[in-house]
Amino acid sequence: MRFATLPNGTLDGRLHIVSRDNTRCTPCAAAETLQEALESWDSLTPKLQAEYDAINAGDGAPFEGSKALAPLPRAWQWLDGSAFENHAELMQTAFNLPPLDSGGYPLMYQGISNQFLANAEDVPMRSEADGIDFEGEFGVITKAVPMGKTDTADSIALVIQINDWSLRVVGPREMKTGFGWIQAKPACSVAPVAVTPDELGENWRDCRVDLPLNLHWNGTWFGSPSGYPMSFGLDELVAHGAYSRALPAGTIVGTGTVSNTNYDKVGSACIAERRAIELVTTGEASTPFMSFGDTVRLECTAADGSPLFGSIEQKVIKANA
Numbered sequence: 001m002r003f004a005t006l007p008n009g010t011l012d013g014r015l016h017i018v019s020r021d022n023t024r025c026t027p028c029a030a031a032e033t034l035q036e037a038l039e040s041w042d043s044l045t046p047k048l049q050a051e052y053d054a055i056n057a058g059d060g061a062p063f064e065g066s067k068a069l070a071p072l073p074r075a076w077q078w079l080d081g082s083a084f085e086n087h088a089e090l091m092q093t094a095f096n097l098p099p100l101d102s103g104g105y106p107l108m109y110q111g112i113s114n115q116f117l118a119n120a121e122d123v124p125m126r127s128e129a130d131g132i133d134f135e136g137e138f139g140v141i142t143k144a145v146p147m148g149k150t151d152t153a154d155s156i157a158l159v160i161q162i163n164d165w166s167l168r169v170v171g172p173r174e175m176k177t178g179f180g181w182i183q184a185k186p187a188c189s190v191a192p193v194a195v196t197p198d199e200l201g202e203n204w205r206d207c208r209v210d211l212p213l214n215l216h217w218n219g220t221w222f223g224s225p226s227g228y229p230m231s232f233g234l235d236e237l238v239a240h241g242a243y244s245r246a247l248p249a250g251t252i253v254g255t256g257t258v259s260n261t262n263y264d265k266v267g268s269a270c271i272a273e274r275r276a277i278e279l280v281t282t283g284e285a286s287t288p289f290m291s292f293g294d295t296v297r298l299e300c301t302a303a304d305g306s307p308l309f310g311s312i313e314q315k316v317i318k319a320n321a
Contacts, residue, residue: 001052001196003158004068005034013069017051017060018193022307024060026051034072034141034194038249041143041157065310068192070116071160072141072250078113078188080137080164080254081106081237083230087259090276097175106232106240109180111164113252117189119312123165124319125186125292131168132290132316134217136269136298138162138209138227139254140234141194145247152238153207155247159200161191161213161300161309162254168272168289188254191298191309203303207233211308213258215269216297217290222274223267225260227300292318 004025005013012033016025030047031037037044082088083106092099117123125132141158149155164185171184197204203211209227216222232240237253258269268274275285290296299311 001048002199003028003034003037003071003194004063004065004192005071005073006068011074013073016063017048017055018063019055019060020199022065022193022310023063024055025063026055026060035075035250038141038143038157041249065192066120066313068310069118070190071158071192071194072190072252073116073118075113075116075141075250075252076248077241077251078111078116078254079108079237079241079251080111080256081108081232081240082256083107083232083237084256084259085231086229086261086263087257087273090259090273090280093276093279097172106237107256108237108240109185111181111185112187115187116252117187117314119189119192119310120314122315122317123186123189124317125167126319128289128291130170131272133166133168133271134215134269134290134296134298135164135166135257136162136213136215136223137164137255137257138213138234138300139252140238142238142247142249142251142253144249145238145242145251147242147244147246149242150239151235152242153235155238156197156207156234158194159197159204159209159309160194160252161298161312163189163296163298163312163314164254164257165189166270166272189312189314191312193308193310195308199308200302207235209300211300211303212266213269213298213300215267217271218294221267223263223269225258225263225266225269227255227258229260230255290316292316
């Protein structure tokens with residue numbers, strides 16, 4: 001099944017069912033909002049499936065993803081991992097930090113969840129000197145997860161595509177304090193369509209998205225790394241988050257920046273990683289961070305080229321004082 005949230009003048013928007021080809025949508029009859037659907041996910045699934053079957057049979061009005069909000073415009077929790085070991089190692093190099101010793105546990109932080117940006121809205125940033133960077137990643141939206149649950153694959157309701165914005169000059173300062181990020185992590189952006197794992201078919205493998213995430217910066221290809229080579233699957237990241245707390249329905253868990261060891265062929269999903277690669281290979285980071293007016297586009301399609309989550313395509317602008 002596929003879902004999108006369209007604006008209706010409220011903070012949570014109106015939940016819509018989206019057709020398999022992402023061309024049509026209809027207001028969801030079973031739930032007003034995605035949060036409402038998630039809180040009764042198992043009992044509502046038959047009704048939601050019936051609505052999805054109907055729209056795939058020809059019901060619905062035209063769907064324009066660029067007019068959609070984030071599937072969950074605000075959520076109870078946003079837990080972002082760093083499950084691509086290659087990226088973590090390169091970031092340590094970029095920030096001149098000692099090697100990480102996670103003790104075999106996933107890396108994860110809790111970010112702001114009261115706001116997720118729509119896929120096509122301009123992104124306000126305060127200063128170019130902060131090191132504005134995009135981070136392409138995948139994520140999941142969960143059903144309610146009891147504290148201590150370890151087998152959480154069945155707790156994953158939906159899969160999403162995320163741009164986790166970062167301020168790279170601010171980040172190292174906050175990391176060195178030993179506390180979490182605050183200023184370095186603005187609101188994330190989310191692609192318009194959230195899909196159930198079965199929509200990915202064989203490309204949902206080991207609770208990973210086994211597909212490339214395609215990124216373009218100012219219209220130029222930047223990278224197409226695969227979402228599969230994670231050190232921990234998304235189910236393991238959910239379980240890590242639920243170790244000492246219950247996760248409410250509507251918790252969003254991210255993979256962290258998608259990164260592959262063959263970056264010389266597939267590129268990267270963030271500027272900081274490219275700069276780290278430049279440091280390793282040439283001794284100097286030459287790629288600048290983003291400027292006001294720059295655009296970034298992220299899109300993951302199915303193996304046959306058909307749409308999945310829709311695209312994130314945004315412009316960075318100067319925030320009002």
